[in-house]
Amino acid sequence: MEDMIFYDRLQFAFTITFHYIFPQLTMGLSLLIVYFKWKYLRNKVEKYNDAAKFFMKIFAINFTMGVVTGIPMEFQFGTNWAKFSELTGGIIGQTLAMEGMFSFFLESSFLVLFIFGEKLMGQKLHLLTGFLVFLGSWASGWFILATNAWMQHPVGYEILENGKFVLENFSALFTNPWLLPAFLHNQLASVVTSSFVVASIGAFYILREKQVEHGKLFLKTGVIFGLVSSILVAFPTGDWNAKNVAKYQPAAFAAMEGIFETEDAGAEIVLIGQPNMVEKKLDNKIAVPNILSFLTYQEWDKQIVGMDKFEKEELPDNIPALYYSYHIMVGLGTVFMAIMALSAFLLWRKKLYNTKALLWTIMFLVPFPYIANLTGWYTAELGRQPYLVYGLLRTSEGISPTVSSGNTLFTLLGFVALYMLLGLLFLVLVGKTINEGPKPKLH
Amino acid sequence: MEVLWYILIAIVLAVFFILDGYDFGTGIIHLFLAKTEKDKEVIAKSAGLFWDSNEVWLVAAGGMLFMAFPTFYASVFSGFYLPLILVLWLIIFRAIGLELRGQFKFQMWKDIWDKSFGVSSLLLALFFGIALGNIVRGVNLGGVDNGVSVHEGHYFFLPLWDGSFSPLTEHPGVIDWFTIIIGLISVVTLAIHGANWIILKTNSTINLKLKRVIFRLNIALAILTVFSLFVWQIVNPNSLDNFINKPYLIVFPIIYLTGLIGLFFIKKIKNDNHAFALSSLLIVGGITSSLASLFPVILPSVNDTHEPLTIYNTAASEYGLSVAMYWGIIGFILLFVYMIIQKRMMKGKIDHMDYGH
Numbered sequence: 149m150e151d152m153i154f155y156d157r158l159q160f161a162f163t164i165t166f167h168y169i170f171p172q173l174t175m176g177l178s179l180l181i182v183y184f185k186w187k188y189l190r191n192k193v194e195k196y197n198d199a200a201k202f203f204m205k206i207f208a209i210n211f212t213m214g215v216v217t218g219i220p221m222e223f224q225f226g227t228n229w230a231k232f233s234e235l236t237g238g239i240i241g242q243t244l245a246m247e248g249m250f251s252f253f254l255e256s257s258f259l260v261l262f263i264f265g266e267k268l269m270g271q272k273l274h275l276l277t278g279f280l281v282f283l284g285s286w287a288s289g290w291f292i293l294a295t296n297a298w299m300q301h302p303v304g305y306e307i308l309e310n311g312k313f314v315l316e317n318f319s320a321l322f323t324n325p326w327l328l329p330a331f332l333h334n335q336l337a338s339v340v341t342s343s344f345v346v347a348s349i350g351a352f353y354i355l356r357e358k359q360v361e362h363g364k365l366f367l368k369t370g371v372i373f374g375l376v377s378s379i380l381v382a383f384p385t386g387d388w389n390a391k392n393v394a395k396y397q398p399a400a401f402a403a404m405e406g407i408f409e410t411e412d413a414g415a416e417i418v419l420i421g422q423p424n425m426v427e428k429k430l431d432n433k434i435a436v437p438n439i440l441s442f443l444t445y446q447e448w449d450k451q452i453v454g455m456d457k458f459e460k461e462e463l464p465d466n467i468p469a470l471y472y473s474y475h476i477m478v479g480l481g482t483v484f485m486a487i488m489a490l491s492a493f494l495l496w497r498k499k500l501y502n503t504k505a506l507l508w509t510i511m512f513l514v515p516f517p518y519i520a521n522l523t524g525w526y527t528a529e530l531g532r533q534p535y536l537v538y539g540l541l542r543t544s545e546g547i548s549p550t551v552s553s554g555n556t557l558f559t560l561l562g563f564v565a566l567y568m569l570l571g572l573l574f575l576v577l578v579g580k581t582i583n584e585g586p587k588p589k590l591h
Numbered sequence: 592m593e594v595l596w597y598i599l600i601a602i603v604l605a606v607f608f609i610l611d612g613y614d615f616g617t618g619i620i621h622l623f624l625a626k627t628e629k630d631k632e633v634i635a636k637s638a639g640l641f642w643d644s645n646e647v648w649l650v651a652a653g654g655m656l657f658m659a660f661p662t663f664y665a666s667v668f669s670g671f672y673l674p675l676i677l678v679l680w681l682i683i684f685r686a687i688g689l690e691l692r693g694q695f696k697f698q699m700w701k702d703i704w705d706k707s708f709g710v711s712s713l714l715l716a717l718f719f720g721i722a723l724g725n726i727v728r729g730v731n732l733g734g735v736d737n738g739v740s741v742h743e744g745h746y747f748f749l750p751l752w753d754g755s756f757s758p759l760t761e762h763p764g765v766i767d768w769f770t771i772i773i774g775l776i777s778v779v780t781l782a783i784h785g786a787n788w789i790i791l792k793t794n795s796t797i798n799l800k801l802k803r804v805i806f807r808l809n810i811a812l813a814i815l816t817v818f819s820l821f822v823w824q825i826v827n828p829n830s831l832d833n834f835i836n837k838p839y840l841i842v843f844p845i846i847y848l849t850g851l852i853g854l855f856f857i858k859k860i861k862n863d864n865h866a867f868a869l870s871s872l873l874i875v876g877g878i879t880s881s882l883a884s885l886f887p888v889i890l891p892s893v894n895d896t897h898e899p900l901t902i903y904n905t906a907a908s909e910y911g912l913s914v915a916m917y918w919g920i921i922g923f924i925l926l927f928v929y930m931i932i933q934k935r936m937m938k939g940k941i942d943h944m945d946y947g948h
Contacts (some may be wrong), residue, residue: 213689215643216683222653226668228874230746233668237661238907242915245654249922253651256644257929261936264640268936315911548669550734550748558674567678573687577694 155556156228156547159563161529163220165522166567170214172521175289175335176342177207178282180373185275190446195365195586200278202586203346203361205260207281207578211259211568219483220563222248228556232536232546236313239305240295245320247291255284289338290331297326300528301396302537313537329392332530333385340484341517343374347491348514349582359585364501367510371495375488382481387443393531396442397538397556399458400531403467404474405440406430407454414441415452423468428456464533473526480520487513501589592912593902594887596659599919600652606877607648608719609784609871614638614645614755615719616785618685618712619778621705624804628794631705632693637792638708639689644933645823646682651926658915662905663889664746670730671722674765678718685711707751713778720777724770726742727881727916728758728826729899744897745905758826763893769826772819779812780877782856784870791863792941804856809854812873816851827891828906830884840883846877 179205188196222244225233242377267276298304304320305313315321347370353363394401402408406418408428417439421430441450455463464470487509494500501507532538536546617638625631657664668675688708692701730749734741752764786801786808823830834840850872860866887892890900898904906912 209690210645212686213642215646216686219646219650219653219682220679222650222657223668223675225657226664227672227675228669230665230669234662234665237657237664238911241654241658241661241664241907242911245651245658245915245920246922248647248651248654249926250920252924253644253922253929256647257933260640260644260933265936314908315914318911318914410874548672549742550746551669551672552748555672559673562676562680566683570683572685573691577691580657589874 152551152553152556153544155549155553155560157543158226158439159556159560160224162560163217163224163563163567165527166571167214167217167221168522168525169518170210170217170446171285171288172338172341172518174207174214175285176338176340177203177210177345178278178285179339180342180346180369181372182275182278182282183369185278189271189275195362198362198586199365199369200328201266202581204259204278205581206345206578208259209574209581211255213243213574217255217567228548228551229536229546230548230551232541235311235541235546236537239313239315239321240298242315243291243295243298243319247288247295251284251287251291253284255281255288257391258284266413286335289335293331293334294321294327296528297324297330299537300330300532301326302540309579313540326392326396329385329388333381334524336381336385337517339373339377340381341371341521343377344484344510344517346370346516347374348511350512352582353585355504355507355511356503359587362586367500367507368495370530371488371491371500374484375492378481378484378488382485386478386481391444394452397451397531399455400464400470402453402455402458403464404527404531405429405452406471406475407440407452409456410451410454412441412451414447414449415454416440417443420475423471423503425467432444434502445446455551461534465531466530466533470527470530470533473523473530477520477523477527480516480523484513484517485496485518592909592916593659593906594652595916596655596906596912596919597887597889597902598617599923600655600659601879601882603648603652605875607652607865608681608874608878610645610648611642612874613685613785613788613867614642615712615716616781616783616787617789618709618785620785620789620801620804622709622713624797624800625795627796628701630797631701633793634676634745635689635692635708635796637789637941639693641935642686642689644930646686648926659907659912660889660902660905661907663900666732666745666747666900666905667890670749671725671765672748673751674718674722674749678715678722680928681711681715681718684708687713704812704845716781717774720774721766722771723777723878723881724763724773726890727766727773727823727830727885728763728769731762731894732890732892732895732900733897740896745900757856759799761894766906769822772815772822776812776815776819776877778872779808781817783808783812784867784874787863787867788871794940794942805854805857809851809857813851816847833884841877843876843883845876846872847880850874850876857945908947 181200184196184200184203187193188200225237225244258277261269262274262277262281265277269277298321301324302313303324304315304317306316308314340590346366350363350366350368350370353359354367390401393404405415406421406423408430414437416435416437418430418433418435421433421435424431438448441452442448443451444452453466487506491500491506491510494506495505534543535541536543617634621631621634624633688704688706688711692704692708694700730747732747733744734747750764752766754764756767757763758767758769783805786805789795790798790801793849799887834844850869853869853872854866857866860869887901888899888904889902889905892899
């Protein structure tokens with residue numbers, strides 16, 4: 149039973165990690181594509197249209213990968229988490245089915261039209277199809293996060309005698325106090341990722357001294373979008389989320405922040421330190437007193453409940469992983485803000501395109517927004533443990549009762565092998581597209 | 592309300608098999624009949640331009656099933672664990688085959704992804720048929736051992752096969768001689784459907800040959816159909832009860848027969864749309880007839896200890912189903928609107944279209 153839960157969790161974590169590489173780019177990128185296309189309609193400068201079409205190619209590759217790695221997510225609810233599906237399907241089935249019907253359809257139908265229809269439809273309709281792709285991808289995020297918000301902070305339900313969760317109030321699913329902050333935070337974080345990708349491709353073109361005109365446009369747009377989004381990710385949306393965790397999941401909050409013991413006179417904020425689970429303290433700690441209490445409650449000396457006040461069964465089961473995920477996310481977010489602010493400053497002083505060191509930095513920083521997004525997702529998911537539905541349904545109660553751990557291990561290995569192949573092919577394809585550039589030579 | 596959702600999901604599934612069905616079919620044709628590079632490219636394109644918007648219908652069907660009949664979803668997905676994961680992998684292989692073949696010009700690259708597309712399409716068509724075979728045959732619900740239930744009543748687990756390959760044992764596997772027959776029917780049906788799609792959408796040089804192939808496949812299908820009706824009686828003796836008690840259900844087998852008989856005249860059919868419509872009737876008729884023979888059961892039980900799964904004992908709450916009906920209808924209309932817009936914009940032959948994002 150124990151290893152069964154372990155393999156199920158590992159498989160879900162692995163497949164969703166790989167899956168989430170793709171939608172986090174497409175959600176943000178669709179916004180930038182709409183921006184490029186809209187600019188083109190206003191100023192009729194050809195390079196904006198090239199940019200929109202070029203990034204739609206990158207979008208399409210990512211979208212395909214997102215589809216083929218997304219279908220396993222839907223399947224896994226039934227295959228590996230059958231008890232969870234049975235008990236909660238009447239509720240989260242609503243949001244998941246809506247995702248399929250309202251957003252996925254929109255996105256995939258109009259993506260084809262955007263790619264093939266520019267000549268057929270004319271420019272205004274082409275912009276409209278691009279906008280509908282954007283709408284579809286953001287609606288997708290909305291419904292997925294509505295599903296996740298319900299698991300983090302269940303609302304609008306009733307539990308029957310047989311343990312089944314029954315929907316009692318449909319609109320509660322979308323007025324869930326967890327949902328809006330999580331959605332905004334998530335979408336802005338995906339804008340950060342795509343801004344870095346756009347800026348990085350721009351930096352690459354400038355450094356390589358090919359397609360320089362496009363490169364400058366990409367870099368400039370990426371930096372401006374990147375600066376705005378990386379600030380908004382932290383404040384107000386990141387802050388708003390942290391307050392929600394403190395309010396609704398205090399045990400997770402204590403573990404995230406590394407607060408082992410309750411301090412009555414206000415809690416410090418931990419910048420660096422390693423959780424020592426044996427001695428229940430942080431090693432090598434650097435912390436600033438009272439800041440956490442202020443950030444959370446706007447009161448310097450407000451008490452924050454530490455992990456000592458919770459039963460062991462209520463605490464997340466992997467505190468170091470949760471703590472590190474959270475701190476890596478926050479740390480990287482700070483780095484992004486700094487880099488983007490510096491770049492924007494140099495852009496304003498007209499020096500950015502010649503500052504080689506910064507261009508190299510931007511180019512190679514690309515994996516890190518992905519890491520920040522993923523660790524953000526881990527923070528939410530590890531924080532919810534040991535529950536699937538917070539406070540109500542334990543993870544151990546959600547797995548499929550008839551599937552043996554050998555089968556799960558077998559399929560896990562299969563997914564690992566298949567996704568390695570996919571990842572390799574993805575890199576080759578994206579590399580090829582970037583190398584060809586927005587204006588490939590006619591042959 | 593359960594019945595309404597059941598019908599909606601059946602429609603979505605049928606649309607999925609009509610749309611993605613031709614993708615599987617083109618893959619099968621591609622594997623066996625496409626010889627020249629030009630034909631290979633055009634045929635792959637006739638599926639490649641559409642597969643991702645067709646796949647959406649599978650995702651929608653899955654989501655609706657999850658929402659409306661969560662107990663069924665949980666039971667079937669964990670019970671058919673291995674075949675479903677294999678289906679997932681095949682779907683991925685088919686998709687990457689289609690997306691990648693045109694990306695590089697050298698021959699080995701194309702050959703690899705052509706085979707990946709063809710073989711996974713063939714296996715998917717087979718597996719979907721086998722899945723249908725499992726549903727009409729029923730499974731050993733509750734995992735009864737010596738008359739005692741091992742799991743809760745609505746759970747089970749099926750190995751891919753057991754040594755006997757017989758559907759009549761106490762613990763039949765996913766693959767047995769009965770489900771293989773249904774699997775073959777599915778392969779032949781989708782091959783016909785795919786061939787019709789190729790004729791409809793492309794100017795390949797093999798289009799004339801395909802009409803002959805369809806005619807021959809149709810003969811094979813007629814023989815298989817009669818044979819399957821016979822063995823179906825052995826596997827599930829009650830399979831005709833519904834049609835006797837509710838004679839109006841016979842409309843579904845008639846839909847199937849119309850498609851089957853119509854396709855015998857394939858060489859005379861001038862309008863390619865009509866031919867495609869006939870093979871669509873085959874698919875719709877086949878799926879709905881199977882479902883109608885079981886209704887309201889959705890998964891029969893092969894033991895006497897446990898009740899079969901029905902749309903009533905697996906459904907979500909009445910409130911959930913009715914509130915979802917509001918957005919479901921809107922979503923449903925939107926789906927069709929998108930599909931029509933898209934098909935209209937991409938109507939006609941696709942040979943000239945530039946493929947490869």
